[in-house]
Amino acid sequence: MRKIFFAIILACLSAPLWAGVTTYTFTSVKWASKVDATVCDGVTDGWKCDKEASEYSAGRLDAEKRLYSCGVGVKTGKTGAGATSVVAFEDVRRITVNFCQNSGKGKGTIFFQIGDNEPQSIVVNKPAKSGEGVYNRDSIVLFDTPQSGKIKFWVNCTENGIYINTISIRSSSGGSSPFTTDTYQLVTDVEQLQDSDQVIFGVYKEGVNYIMGYYDEWESVNNIHAIKGRYSADRSMVEPDESAIYTLRMADLNGHSCYIFQDELRYEEAYLVASGGQTKNRLAVWNDVVSEKSYGNYGFWDIRIENGGEAVITNLGNSLAKIIQYNASNSPTLFACYADRSQTPVCLYRRVEATGDIPAIIAPFINFGTTIERSGTRTIAINANRLSADISVSLTHGEVFSLSANTLDRDGDNLTVSYTDVEPGHYVDTITFVSGEVRTQVAVLLNVQQVVSIAQAVTSEDHTIIYLNDVVVTKKYDNYIYVRDETGSMLLFDRGDGITGKRYGQGLKSGDPLSGVTGRYINYYGVPEISPSEQFTIGTNTEIEPEQAPQIIDSTDVCRYLVLDNTVVNGWSDLTYNGRTYALSNKFNLSSYIKNVPTRTTVIVSYDYDVVTLYIVAQETQPIPDEIEDICIKQAQQNRVILHNGLLYVKTENGLYTLTGERLEGE
Numbered sequence: 001m002r003k004i005f006f007a008i009i010l011a012c013l014s015a016p017l018w019a020g021v022t023t024y025t026f027t028s029v030k031w032a033s034k035v036d037a038t039v040c041d042g043v044t045d046g047w048k049c050d051k052e053a054s055e056y057s058a059g060r061l062d063a064e065k066r067l068y069s070c071g072v073g074v075k076t077g078k079t080g081a082g083a084t085s086v087v088a089f090e091d092v093r094r095i096t097v098n099f100c101q102n103s104g105k106g107k108g109t110i111f112f113q114i115g116d117n118e119p120q121s122i123v124v125n126k127p128a129k130s131g132e133g134v135y136n137r138d139s140i141v142l143f144d145t146p147q148s149g150k151i152k153f154w155v156n157c158t159e160n161g162i163y164i165n166t167i168s169i170r171s172s173s174g175g176s177s178p179f180t181t182d183t184y185q186l187v188t189d190v191e192q193l194q195d196s197d198q199v200i201f202g203v204y205k206e207g208v209n210y211i212m213g214y215y216d217e218w219e220s221v222n223n224i225h226a227i228k229g230r231y232s233a234d235r236s237m238v239e240p241d242e243s244a245i246y247t248l249r250m251a252d253l254n255g256h257s258c259y260i261f262q263d264e265l266r267y268e269e270a271y272l273v274a275s276g277g278q279t280k281n282r283l284a285v286w287n288d289v290v291s292e293k294s295y296g297n298y299g300f301w302d303i304r305i306e307n308g309g310e311a312v313i314t315n316l317g318n319s320l321a322k323i324i325q326y327n328a329s330n331s332p333t334l335f336a337c338y339a340d341r342s343q344t345p346v347c348l349y350r351r352v353e354a355t356g357d358i359p360a361i362i363a364p365f366i367n368f369g370t371t372i373e374r375s376g377t378r379t380i381a382i383n384a385n386r387l388s389a390d391i392s393v394s395l396t397h398g399e400v401f402s403l404s405a406n407t408l409d410r411d412g413d414n415l416t417v418s419y420t421d422v423e424p425g426h427y428v429d430t431i432t433f434v435s436g437e438v439r440t441q442v443a444v445l446l447n448v449q450q451v452v453s454i455a456q457a458v459t460s461e462d463h464t465i466i467y468l469n470d471v472v473v474t475k476k477y478d479n480y481i482y483v484r485d486e487t488g489s490m491l492l493f494d495r496g497d498g499i500t501g502k503r504y505g506q507g508l509k510s511g512d513p514l515s516g517v518t519g520r521y522i523n524y525y526g527v528p529e530i531s532p533s534e535q536f537t538i539g540t541n542t543e544i545e546p547e548q549a550p551q552i553i554d555s556t557d558v559c560r561y562l563v564l565d566n567t568v569v570n571g572w573s574d575l576t577y578n579g580r581t582y583a584l585s586n587k588f589n590l591s592s593y594i595k596n597v598p599t600r601t602t603v604i605v606s607y608d609y610d611v612v613t614l615y616i617v618a619q620e621t622q623p624i625p626d627e628i629e630d631i632c633i634k635q636a637q638q639n640r641v642i643l644h645n646g647l648l649y650v651k652t653e654n655g656l657y658t659l660t661g662e663r664l665e666g667e
Contacts, residue, residue: 021411022089023168026072029053031083040086047083050154054078057163059136065233067136069100071165074155079108082154089114090173091146094409096138097122097153098166104130105160112141115149124162136165138414146172170411184238184349186309188365188443193259193303195250198351201335202229202238203326204310205344205533210326211244212335212346214266215285223283223336226326234380236364238349246272248350251300258300258316260289271299274315274322274337282321282337295319303348308367308445310345329495341463341520342531343495360385361433361440366417368446372467372518376446377418379404384412387435396430401444403431410435417444424450455487458528460521466530468517473508474544474561475604475617477588481505482559482604483514489559491529492517504532513539526607527558546602546617551578553614558607566622566658567601569593575601575614583608587615598622 024033024040030049033040040046054077059070074081092114099110107126113119120141127133151169155162184200187193201212211229219225230239242265249260261272263285270285275295289299298317305311315322315337325343327334335346362383368376384391387410393403404416417431427446432439451467460466471483481492496503515537519530549562569575572593574584585608593616600622603614649656657663 020172021168021170023166025166026164027056029056029072031072042086044086046086048086049083050152051081052078053081053155053164054161059165062135067098067100067165069134069163070136071099071163073161073163074108074157075161076157076159079156079158080154082111082152084152085150088148088150088173089169089171090148092148092151092169092171093143093146093411094170095141095151096166096168096170097141097164098136098138098168099124100136100163100165101127101133102160103127103133106133106157106162107159108155108157108162110139110162110164111154111156113152114143114147117147117149126159136163170409182240182354183352184240185352186236186238186365187305187311187348187350188309188367190303190305192350193248193250193348194350195248197248198245199248199261200229200238200241200244200349201246201324202231202235202347202349203344204307204347205326206235208326208328208344210333211238211241212326213243214246214263215270215272220281220284220334222330223281223327223334224285226333226335232364234364234378240351245351253297253300253316259303260299261301272301273298274317275319282319283324283335291317307370307447308365308443309347311348312341313346313348328497340522342522344533358385359387359435359438361387361391361435361438363415363431363433363440363442365442366431366444368419368444370447370449370465372449372451374422374448375418375420377416379414379416382408382412382415382433384408384410384435387411387438389436391433391435394432395444396432398429400427400446401429408433419446422446422448424448453487454483454485454490454528457521457530458488458490458523462522464521465533466518466521468530470513470515471517472542472544473510473512473514474546475510475588476505476508479503479505480587481508482561483517484559484561489561491527491559492519493524493529493531495531497535504535508538509541511541511544513542515539525609526555549577549603552580553577553582553605553612555607555612557605557612560605561617562603562605564601564603566598568598569595569601569616569619571595577601583611583613585613585615588617590616590619594619594621 022035024035026033029052031047032042033046035045042048053072054075055073057069057071057073060068062068095112097110104127108124110122110124111119122139122141155164203210209229209231210226213225213227215224227243245265247262247264249262251258251260263270267285269287271289273284273286275282275298291298296318298315298319300316302314302316303311313324319337320339321337323338323341324335324346325338326346327336327343364380366378366380368378390410391408393406393408393415395401395403400419400422402418408415425448429444430441431444432441449465449467451469453469457466457468469485471485473481474484475482479494481494483490483492494503494505517532517536519533521530546561546563549564564577567575567577572584572586574581599619601619602617604617606613606615649658655663
């Protein structure tokens, strides 16, 4: 009895406490495959075809990044199609198959057999909703007792088609740990930064896959050039690139903590500075951190982390351009310093050493970002290394967010975080992952914004992210888009999307309605404006008419599209309206003005450095209203148009009338 008990204990101790994951992606009807980026040869790894499938589709991603019709298709006529693995796997605990069907059809059974053990099956039913079948999803086969041997699978299809994309096998002889190399992880709290950290400057905007290179006089002619970066799907990590790594140093400046970025990999005694030292650039690398004559403490920086990862990195020197940002509109794109937060924000990634043989749970933080969506979901991959127990998952509060599972596999799994019907506001929660003695926590962040009118938007603080109600274009030139709603007018300053280099408003015309306009607000020397950060939707064009100008035009009319009656343009620089003179600017490149006679003048109102300035859109000679013309004909007076106080009037027996038909009282 004691011997048997001892044998059981020995078996438990010698059995592996962890497993690796091997994922095969199928590439042909003969079940040829690749594992990760390596193509299997079908001899030392991969699969031997038992029965060919019907077709193969490489598939694609839809707008929501879901796999669409991807994999090897087994039709009803090819029932039993499948393959057998070349290698044997030890202690298989579960197999995950990623598959899809037809739009609203496709059913049957997927079988798995390990060695001589009894086959396990996954029943595939028709999609619950028409159209959903084309999207790939996972199903899992669990083995209560780990099994060993070669793996055989086959598909019996009884209706339409079933498409197999990947098979993932968790086993003690499986693929290597996902933590074989150091990773660069997004800094979500300034407290994560430590002295001597190696860091990479990234772009805090989904889809913009650039990082900041190192300063080179040939490549960084203007500030510091951008290079391609390889981000994880959730942008929580970026792959290392020796052309982008800086060393962070903790420093003290006049009793306050701050930071220095050293480029020790290439130049040793070289530091990131604002205004570029003795160069013309706003951001460069120089061989000291203080420029006593010109730029002061230009190598010292303050770092603030916002929105779960947006890094506001501000220089502590004398330069007016202080904040590091990514310039998407420059060609080529680059990283530079700016006086305000008018460009695309950046983020920092810090080097995290590989875990090696250390038990670990790696979970990226979940940042839903700033949005107007009242409900949403985010799925993340939870990776684990050398754990002996499954991972329990819990929320600290659980009032706003919910989880798709409270237990995950000890080798990692996907986890979906959701929120539903949430009112505008900032929300934060914490997810805790526990496996035995191993414990990890990550933050969940959400900022739900209220859609606002222009009147509400223009009262915002500078750099606030704004989501506008529907607006309509009144006038556009170059990257200036003037818009209005029923509450007011403002400017969209179109810098472009930073990915293709194209502006969001290409091809816009007066009268185009826009929805989904969002970006950072700034009052630029009196002009309220937003720099769009996402592509807005353009509706069906309708005719847009200018508003009638008030008697006096002032700063409250900035960005309005107005028509001014009985206006005299005095020259290229000013005009007279209602006895007042206003500055002019020919932004719309008119070849000439109608001068020195009354005109009906259409303008956009701007405010240039404390001066109300009018941009003329169009002019026409002031038409005489029919009723005035009738009066003049009836009176038949020889001199019926006179000049009075610098303006033209129609004189009748009943008094003086303006050219728009209003009687001048007291005359």
